[in-house]
Amino acid sequence: MRAVVYADVRTVDVREVPDATLEAETDALVRITSTALCGTDLHMYDGRTSAEPGLVLGHEPLGVVQEVGAAVQTVRPGTRVVIPTHLFCGTCVMCARGLSAACLRARAEGPGAAYGYAGMGPYRGAQADLLRVPWADANCVPLPGEPGDGYEDDFVLLADAFVTGWHAAAALAEVEPGDTVAVFGAGTVGLLGAYSALLRGARVVYSVDGVDARLDKAGEIGAVPIDFRRATRSSRSAPTGPGPGCRSARRSWAGSTRSSTRSGSRPATGSTPTGSVRTRSSPTRPGWSTPSARSRSPVSTRTGTHTPAPARTARRTWSRRGERCSARGWRSGSVAPTTAVTQSCCGTWSSRAERDPA
Template identity: 70%
Template sequence: MKAVVFDGTRAVSVQDVQDPEIEQPTDVIVRVTSSALCGTDLHMYDGRTGAQPGLVLGHEPLGVVEQAGPAVSAVSVGDRVVVPTHLYCGTCLHCSRGLSAACSRVRPGGFGAAYGYAGMGPYRGAQAELLRVPFADANCVPLPGEPGDANEDAFVMLADAFVTGWHATELAGVRPGSVVAVFGAGTIGLLAAHSAVLRGAAQVFVVDRIPERLEVARSYGAVPIDFRDGDPVEQIRARRRADRLPPGEDGMDGVDCGIDAVGFQAIDRSDSAHENPRQVIEDLTALVNPTGRIGIAGVYAARDHAPAPAGHEDGSLRVPWAALFDKGIHVGFGRTHDRRYTALLRDLILTGRAEPQRVVSHRAKLDEAPAFYRDFDRRANGIIKVVMKP
């Protein structure tokens, strides 16, 4: 089969690799009909995570079951399924509590696993024609319709992007009436903003510098904030004051909920040619009102093989803990427990309430992956989300 293979820092190629096989009675083989390119893939592409050459990349697959092991009962050959990024067993202590991203059985010596991701188990990625899915009864989410139909681009967002955006709003405690600020208008940030609106937020701000992304934020009903125009914290505070705060809430011109959808490769606003992994955390600490909440969905790598000046190889950061403590801000972290949300969000798509497909800016053939990785890494040509068709 054809697959996108990591060759080294900022180098991928499309190669012929061995087809996957049924290895356990609980496996299925899925023929991939769509596979998305994620900002997380760029952490490996940029040589930041220790990925080794030969790794098949990708963790956002949608497809059709082509083979099924004898112990699989929840899905059958011919079923259309989306496969969440974080694979899990479904029965261990964490899985039984709904904490599927921390499964204790899928990665010996660790917890949690993912397709095509350095350090997250031996599982080949989904930017390929075929994908082996272990523990298929737990990991395959059945979908209606046929490959290539009107819901194809929306459904592939259920593998990672939409559920992670929704998870970010869970971490940040977004409720009806909340005022929310999302830093980062990549796919996760945009779908976090969309999720916040769906959850009844009173106002949502989205901070970025790329016009095409900010326009998608606007289309979701969010207020775009371009940090090239000045400090985004002060921009948001000024907008809040201009909208006239309720009586008795003078000084509460920040936000109730802040979301970090950027992670450790954040841009240094004082020098956009460089990174500052503390930038977003410091901005959110300044912006979120006392007793508010911050949800961190952006990736912070355990090891950074090419750290920025403000970062460290071991992933440690200086964080304004004293300010967070003084303001009583709750901070939520962590990978997405995908299966808490996939059926819920699938049904919001089916009723037309949710439209995650708006973030899809480009569609490509698998053979075009090297060029799209290059342009996506450079934030060039208006790329927001690429969906590849094997």
């Protein structure tokens, strides 16, 4: 079969490699119809990992089941499936808790495994004609339609990119109806994070970038494009709310002005009705510890400006290791912290609260 193979630093080849085969009765063999590139592939391409020449790359596959082992029950040959990046057993204690990216059985050296990635197990990647999928009942997600139909390019995003954007909006930033959101970076994951925030009911989502094509796409999906090269609202701005491709939650977009001070912060006396800006982050890879912040800043819905913060607006820093947290107060009379959500090329999200000088 043909596959994209890591050859050396900044060198990849398309080569003939041995066909993937079933190795266990719980395996499935999937013929790949589409597979996406990922920013994390650049770590290997640029020589920042222990990748050995000959490694088959890729971890974002969509395809059709070609063969299954005797113990597979939920998919059959001919089933169209999308396959998550992190393979998992589905039955260990971590998988049972919903932490499948830290599966304890997929890799002997430690928790978690992935296709086609250095240090993440012996599994060949998905940029190939065929892919062996262990624990097929857990890892193959059936989809409707036929290969090459109008949903092909959309469904392949479900392997990694869309779920990363959704995780940023839903789990990390905890976007809720009426929130105002800014996403810095309008690459694939940044755009999908912005779109996910709109699906979650955000009142307005600002998408900040400096590439014309990205700004155009941000406007198409319903975000407000901000061109940082001009430091002004882009002429590509579009009405807020999801684009024409979304049919699920249009009722939330009419610009809700629902007040909220969910953190317990209270606006100054005589201030106008408030909305809330919310952000929260935590590492997206097991064992990583990245500073993050969660804040709710009173924002005037009439003037669009920040109202003075209360004497003690708590800033909380979370760590995944041991679930530790610490808090510190902002100085009385300072400007309330504004929120920022940033995205790296590998889809890892973080957020921070920045305070203007008092």
